[in-house]
Amino acid sequence: MEIILEADHLRKDFGGLIAVEDVSLKVRAGSLHSIIGPNGAGKTTLFNLLSGVFKPTTGRVIYRGRDITAQPPHRIAHLGIGRSYQITNVFPNLSVFENVRLSAQAMGRDNWNLFAPASRFKKYADRAHHIVEQVGLKGKGDLLASVLPHGDKRKLELGILLASDPQVLLLDEPTAGMASEQVPQLMALIAEVRKESNKTILLVEHNMDVVMNVSDAITVMHYGKVLAEGTPVQVGANDQVQKAYLGELYK
Amino acid sequence: MTKSIRDHLPYLLLLAALVVLPFAISFLTGEPLNKGIALFSQGLMIQVFILAVFALSYDILMGHTGILSFGHALFFGTGAYALGILVKYAHWSLPVAILAIIVIAALESFVIGILSLRVHGVYFAMVTLAFATVAFILVEATDFKQWTGAEDGLHGIPVPDAINPAIHRTEFYFLALAFAVAIFLLVKLFVDSPSGRVWAAIRENEARATSIGFNTLAFKVQATIISGIIAALAGALNAMWNLSATPQTMEVGTTINALLMTIIGGSGTIIGPMLGAGVLQLLGYFLNLWLGSIWQLVFGLIYILLVLFVPYGIVGTWRVKQLDWRAAWRARFARVSK
């Protein structure tokens, strides 16, 4: 299988702190690749590097064979790399529907139009309706995003990402803070999206059961570095990983 | 999203009242339109219309895009001085001068936007304040007295008789009213357009707007240009009304006025800042009339009370309350029907 996204010796310094150090990673097109590691391991920072929010201190990001390290985040989004956030990051005083519709609109060619009502562009509204329903927020489209309970905000977070129909989805702990009974539903939705259109998914997740079940490949990060990499079986059997991470989790 | 007449009714009533107003006052006072209170009250309202448009232009940035500017007077002053210089000294006809003002304001706001919108929040406000201060110093400088009149301002702008406010006050009243209505409709169109929705996204969460693919700097520049053009047109009309352009149009106080009108009326509501202009202007006039020089103190107190008890401005708070009332009514109805 072809490599769609590659981190090439990425490093990110924050003052004296090295949040990401010499991280290289190859994500296969169509795979679900998980990134695990304890708090502060540098997972979110890696996502910020891949999505262009931070520029790496050194190293490169390669997408479909092309160096995108210098591209601004909005350009990277248009290239087909979308992300969701660990800490919910929506448009609080806009409706649920409008949150999703804007994301669909962003990918179209009508953004500079000043002279027609946005509601007249049916394709974005239709897509937004579809996504709102798909993520399980049907009937809540007219609510302001700020009044949603936490679990619904997580669904909206994912809905905003899905509406832009990216090729590669960077999911930063999509189930963070969700009630545990809602987790399978959300994972099923992610599986569905993946099957529907052969998306590539990079997933940061703390729930080991979820990770071991759904991943094609796992990268373990520890203090900014890659500690181990492989299939779930390989990673689960890795001594270092057991000691550094899984061990303490299952203790 | 079709709307019924009921949704437009308050606007239509307000417009009807403003159309009838000069005649009603003339009728009530028994004076002709071009004399006494009837004449004077039209002048007061003309200033309201001009400031309403200026406040609305300010709110495109503050309420709709979430950009705080302390330099908005720069565009108002640009419109005023450009009109004066082009009509009085370059002898351009009024329509051509106004087209030129649109181009000048677009270029000016483009350059300032590109240079200063890279910084955010209060830093942007400071940069715009710096630009406006430079412009204020330039128009007051004796070096350009020949064109600007320095501290005295540029006086004696020739305006065609047909719309000269000194001669045809009522015609000018309707010109200013038509201008305010046209800009209101235009801004409403812009705010609901795809671009206007991007502005709202930027206001709500600029980082996320970038992350879903919007080049937010470009859209903020777009909003700044539109806001700048409208402010300059208001400034041009102000120069036509006064037949002069003065340094006061460039002052930071002019920006603060727009800010107050927006906050009092309700930012992000379109009609709010326009009503705010009316409230501020008329309140200022009558307080001054009744109280003399302490009026500003009283106005300050009223302002504090408004901010405390009408937190989203007149229109914003009204809309919030309306939602509350509707919810309360529905809850009551639900109980009764059980």
Ligand SMILES: Nc1ncnc2c1ncn2[C@@H]1O[C@H](COP(=O)(O)OP(=O)(O)OP(=O)(O)O)[C@@H](O)[C@H]1O
């Ligand atoms: N913008 C920033 N400025 C300074 N330090 C930062 C910044 N972002 C992250 N860090 C630091 O970099 C390190 C890695 O943080 P990061 O958020 O990437 O970890 P993580 O693996 O996502 O952790 P978690 O599982 O808690 O989400 C931490 O020590 C964090 O404090």
Ligand SMILES: [Mg+2]
């Ligand atoms: Mg994280």
